[in-house]
Amino acid sequence: MPPEGIRIVCISDTHNATPPVEEGDILLHAGDLSNGGTLRELQNQLDWIASLPHKHKVVVGGNHDMLLDPDFVAARGLRFTPGGTADELNWHDIHYLCNESLELDLPQGKVRIFGSPNTPAPRGIKGAFQHDPELDLWTNRVPDGTDLLLVHGPPRGYLDQGGKGCPHLLREIQRVKPKIVVFGHIHQGRGTRAVSLSERPREPAPLRAASAQRRDSQASLMGGLRRRLSHVFSSHPAPSPPQPTKEPTEPEQEEEKVTMVNAAVHWFPDPYEAARQETKEGYVVYL
Numbered sequence: 001m002p003p004e005g006i007r008i009v010c011i012s013d014t015h016n017a018t019p020p021v022e023e024g025d026i027l028l029h030a031g032d033l034s035n036g037g038t039l040r041e042l043q044n045q046l047d048w049i050a051s052l053p054h055k056h057k058v059v060v061g062g063n064h065d066m067l068l069d070p071d072f073v074a075a076r077g078l079r080f081t082p083g084g085t086a087d088e089l090n091w092h093d094i095h096y097l098c099n100e101s102l103e104l105d106l107p108q109g110k111v112r113i114f115g116s117p118n119t120p121a122p123r124g125i126k127g128a129f130q131h132d133p134e135l136d137l138w139t140n141r142v143p144d145g146t147d148l149l150l151v152h153g154p155p156r157g158y159l160d161q162g163g164k165g166c167p168h169l170l171r172e173i174q175r176v177k178p179k180i181v182v183f184g185h186i187h188q189g190r191g192t193r194a195v196s197l198s199e200r201p202r203e204p205a206p207l208r209a210a211s212a213q214r215r216d217s218q219a220s221l222m223g224g225l226r227r228r229l230s231h232v233f234s235s236h237p238a239p240s241p242p243q244p245t246k247e248p249t250e251p252e253q254e255e256e257k258v259t260m261v262n263a264a265v266h267w268f269p270d271p272y273e274a275a276r277q278e279t280k281e282g283y284v285v286y287l
Contacts, residue, residue, distance in 0.1 A: 006108050008148070009054065010263035011282035012184025015064065016041055018048045019265050022284050025106060027054035030184040030263055031062025031117055031152035037128060039084035042067055050092035056104050058095045061117035062152045062185065063127030068098075068117070072128045097150065101143055111287065114146045114178075119153035119185055120166050138172040147287060149178040152185050159189040159262035173197070173258065179287055184264040192283055194257045259285055 009022050012030035021027065029049065034041035042065060049057055061068040066076075067086050095102050097115025104111045120133035129152065131137060142149060154160040155170035164186055173181055174197050184190075263282050 006287040008285050009282055010182045010261045011265050012263040014265050021052055027057045028150050028182050029059040030182050031060045032064045034065055037064055037066030060097050060115040060150050063119055063130050066128045069128035112146050113148040114142045115150040117152045136168040138168040142172050142176045146176055146178045149181045151183045154183045158260045159191050161186045161189045180259045182261045187264040187266055189262045190264040191262055193260045196255050196257050
């Protein structure tokens with residue numbers, strides 16, 4: 001069992017900003033530290049994070065943090081990464097995770113964290129660590145027993161602005177059942193939500209409309225069929241089925257929930273009005 005009472009501070013998508021950050025035992029940053037992904041921008045963010053009082057600081061990259069993605073750098077050349085290489089970054093006491101695990105030892109006990117920057121790019125415009133949405137990079141990727149999952153993009157259906165998250169990530173969360181999942185990327189989805197893993201995620205609006213149309217069509221078809229056969233059922237009523245005996249049941253145990261946190265710090269009310277963005281504080285959750 002993971003330890004309880006650990007104060008976890010969650011931020012994401014600071015994009016060079018240095019907002020107020022609450023105190024806590026662990027600071028998690030879910031990527032997009034920078035805007036242009038340069039050495040100077042990233043180092044400034046790392047220096048700021050290192051100056052914060054949290055004993056443990058854990059970071060993953062985001063699609064704007066281009067210098068951190070060696071494949072992106074190799075494919076596009078230094079014109080995307082002026083001013084140095086990732087090897088020159090000073091990470092201070094910050095833990096950087098790129099598809100790997102970390103175990104932290106706190107007075108309350110051990111905490112297991114898995115971090116990944118992998119994020120789908122549905123419009124085909126790929127930044128760092130991005131891939132085609134059909135590609136499954138998640139099945140059996142997260143180790144069993146993970147307490148905290150730190151990723152850049154959201155799972156499908158949760159704080160992802162109507163279905164922009166990754167369905168493969170959602171299935172892996174349902175398999176591993178971490179206590180807390182922290183992400184960002186979809187700025188307008190910022191917020192927290194405790195969810196049951198058996199709960200069906202809310203469909204995006206176009207899918208909900210199509211599902212409703214199918215249900216209405218099926219209901220109309222069944223209604224017409226019942227009317228045409230009503231004389232058969234009225235002249236030959238079906239026998240009443242035997243009533244099952246009620247067995248004493250044990251009280252149902254409350255299902256464990258996962259806390260989803262979209263910790264995006266930069267938020268704006270409309271995705272096409274980025275100039276109106278506001279800088280928010282992060283979120284505090286407890287393990």
